[in-house]
Amino acid sequence: MKEFLWLIPALPLAGSILLAALGRSIPARVSAAIGGGTVGLSALAVLAAGVDFMSAPPPEGFHVQGLWTWVDLGWFRAGAALRLDALSLTMAAVVTFTAFLILVYSAEFMEGDEGYSRFFAYMDLFVAAMLVLVLADDLLFLYLGWEGVGLCSYLLIGFWYREANNGYAARKAFIMTRAGDTAFVIGIILLAASFGTLDITAVMEGAASEWQGGRLAAAAALLVLAGALGKSAQAPLQTWLPDAMAGPTPVSALIHAATMVAAGVYIIARTHVLFALAPWVMDLVAALGAATLLISAFSALVQHDLKRSLAYSTMGQVGFMFLALGVGSWQAAIFHFMTHAFFKALLFLSAGAVIISLGGEHDMRRMGGLRSRLPLAFWTFLAGAASLSALPLVTAGYYSKDLILEGALAGGGTLLWGAGIIGAFVTALYAFRMVFLVFFGEAGADVKRRTGLKAALPLVALSALSLLAGFFGVPSFLEAVLPASQAAPPVGHRWAGILSSLVPLLGAAAACLLYLGKRGIVERLAGSGPGAVLHRFLGSGWGFDWLYERLFVRPYQLAARAGRADIIDAPYAGAVRLAERLNGLLVKTQSGQVRRYAAGMALGALLALGAMVFI
């Protein structure tokens, strides 16, 4: 299987090219079969590679397959190569299996859309790019995947391109992540200029031996972090994610929940050597993760749009992963990436089932009482919400989140741990708020369509994973690539552990109190003066959009509009006008009056004579 590693990204890529070439000429069933089938085959290839990898582990812990030499010029060399190790295998497995389930679901969800084939072409392209990202052994090749997923995200957010708002959301996502990506590119350039190669192993070895405690390591880590913040929608580059929900729901599930937004987590884990060299950058990672967690959790609590609420939730959960990375619990971060991929994809897909059966309704205020009318969506959403809240013992989310909180206490201190605890509480609160608003209470809109088999199977499979995936031994499996957390647990960590297990239950109970039955307290709170202001503030994502609009968007647009006529042209235009004026003046001398000509001649002769005499 080692020799066929290239098949893993190549299969979805082939599917995408095939779909693009065939275009609208093939029936929908065939499009779906090509789109889902190639990703399914890719998942099988990952499975085969995984079995192969685990039955006969390579001695150095990873296996590299070189594809071709991309750039080899002077002192710089970058190759297109794939690398299979515990980390990339975990990532690839999660990506392909989740993507396959989501594509099966999409076959039903996208039915009747005029862009059916285009949808699968873009989705396959995304999967291929994502697999390049996680399997690349070279940072430049990784960047190819990195920009590739960004492109597909843009294409799929703006999938329904007739709506100008969707286009705006798509461009916002692309441009904001590009801002991070540009920093990332500068980081790549810094590494390449220092080591002459972008081979990840060589770069990390070089950094470890030559950059000990140096400012360059911190600079490189900061630049990589900036790229990660953009891609993973972490503060301060987070505001594109809620708008990205303009895309079809399976897109939100795959790209903006399960896989792409975790790319930032992956890149930090992949370059953890760099971050370990710069402790204060690690602290920054943890702080930004914790900040994003709190910002987004409170925003999720007040959203009316079901998908936006889930989007804020995704930001928060990725914030948890950043928190784990920042305190050195690398394994916990990747573990949480995996469980999050399952339960968040599940939440989005069951939300999609709700939305489509209500004829495209997103607003939770117009939902309600759907428990009995959409039992499948209810039970699966409940499983996802339970895992998101990390209800102890029975959900996968519990195991990964507990590991993160444990690491935060040991490696980060009480402050970060406290932020994590508050975040976990609010997470459980808003998760069950969604459950109660959508599925309990008075009946809202009418159900127009029932979930079919193709959508039901992925929902059931993801529910099972969301509840049971916690039993996979991911952390110990990752030990070969990511070092275990070194920090010793502080005194009293047992009590802290019990508290962190209880917090989700408290959150769920609070949600019961606030949102089940009459919502008097909430309505009174939101209705009071300061409460309404706070509600608006949180609902808008803490005003970041407002700020960025004034700081960046408007000045840029103003400059573009002001510069339309090109200021630099002014001197040239001035020169033209000057020439025309002079021309006008000189034209006047050609008056046709003989007297003037004679006077002019006399004057000229006089001047010439004077010049001859005196000079």
Next chain:
Amino acid sequence: MILVWAVVIPLLGGLAAWLSGRLGSAFPRWVSLSALALDLVLLLTLLDGGPAGSRWLAEIRIEWIPVIGAGIHLAADGLSLALALLTAFLGMAAVAASWSGIRERTGFFHLCLMSVIAGVMGAFLSLDLLLFYVFWELMLVPMFFMVAVWGREGRYRAALRFFIFTQAGSLLMLASILGLYFVHGTETGRYSFDYADLLGTPMGLATEFWLMLGFLAAFAVKLPAIPFHTWLPEAHSEAPTGGSVVLAGLLLKTGAYGMIRFLFPLFPDAAATIAPVVHVLAVVGIIYGAVLALGQTDLKRLIAYTSISHMGFVLLGIFAWEGLALNGALVLMVCHGASTGALFIIAGAVEERTHTLDIGRMGGFWSSAPKMGGAALFFALASLGLPGLGNFIGEFLVLLGSFRVNAAAAVFAALGLIASAVYSLWIIQKVFHGPAPPEAGIADIGGREAATLASMAAVLLWLGLFPGPFFERTGIGTAASMPTGSEIEREAVTGVAGRIGREKSGRPPGLARHGAGEGPEEMRGRQQGK
């Protein structure tokens, strides 16, 4: 002899096209297309490599005006050949793009087009400064006619501006050529316009500097560099589509070529002196062009401003005068020719169908013309530097190379990557996305347009994914060391040539020697110390 034919064939083809125009308007098109195809095939034979021991893949000297020391000296190395191939290729694209748009005086149009191409080709191949100047002027006049006769409403003004700007630059260059000629003559007693003779002419720094400025004026106007760019948006947007393709794809490249071939090798110290200033101009150009592009309402004008931004990268790459950056600039030149040329062709196709270039009156064309939309998306992505397409390789190498020379300039230039995303996606949004137009929409691209665009896309994909052969056969590194005493130049050129194939360990040689803890700061110091 191939080199002579490479220049003569477009000229003869142009004359034949003109004459055949009397038989019918289809004839000039086919004649021009076949002449350029023949030219392309001829040039491709040079890829096999030149005679052993020579830095030129092909070289020829024919006596011209021996009295004053001017000869017909043509030669091609990797740099010339890459650009000559681009010239023939984009020439064909320009003919194809004018197929249905040019209906009046087709014969004369093709004479003009082919003369421009011959001039560009000659400029890329000549090594005699007087001959170079002749070709440089040969581009100018027919281009003027192309804009002035077949252009849009504002064509006279645009053509005149184009002429005055470039002519002012050219005359300064002529003065410098003559100055160099006499300085060299009085120093050595041998009066010659030949490149090989003039290299390494001994002169004081002040003399060198003023002579260099003359060349810089001509090349900076042509490139164009800020603040000499204002002729470009107008000329591009008023020219017929074929003219825009040739202007953006080829004429701009002659400025960059001149800097690499003549400016740096002839005046190495003066060029190094002014380099920091040019770095600033380049970075300002990158940002300025990108910001102004967003403000435009005319589709062709918008694309024209993106050219200014891209050429800023080329300028930065050249004045970094570092092996990677130079090769990056070359790749970027070729890819900019293909991607921007293609965008102009698409803009032309839209104009033909809707009779407007106002993006405010476009939108939603994706539903009626998905192939055209897909193509536009592809080239817009190339233009924003998506990895996997050639422009990215060019920009990345420029940034990487110049980072070691001037890290601050490279970092600020990288901001252009964000700005390019803004305008590229704006084009797609305004023209192809958005609500469907109330009318029936537009016809999708036909076979001829599809073939043209597909070939340009293939070039971008090839250079984006497998640039290896390009660097091997046509890169600046294959030029071997130039016969000059200049240290800075030798470092840059042999830096690539010498190390290709040897340093496979992937480490910059400096680091291996100098031990641990060394960053680009130190490397930069060393490089400047030389």
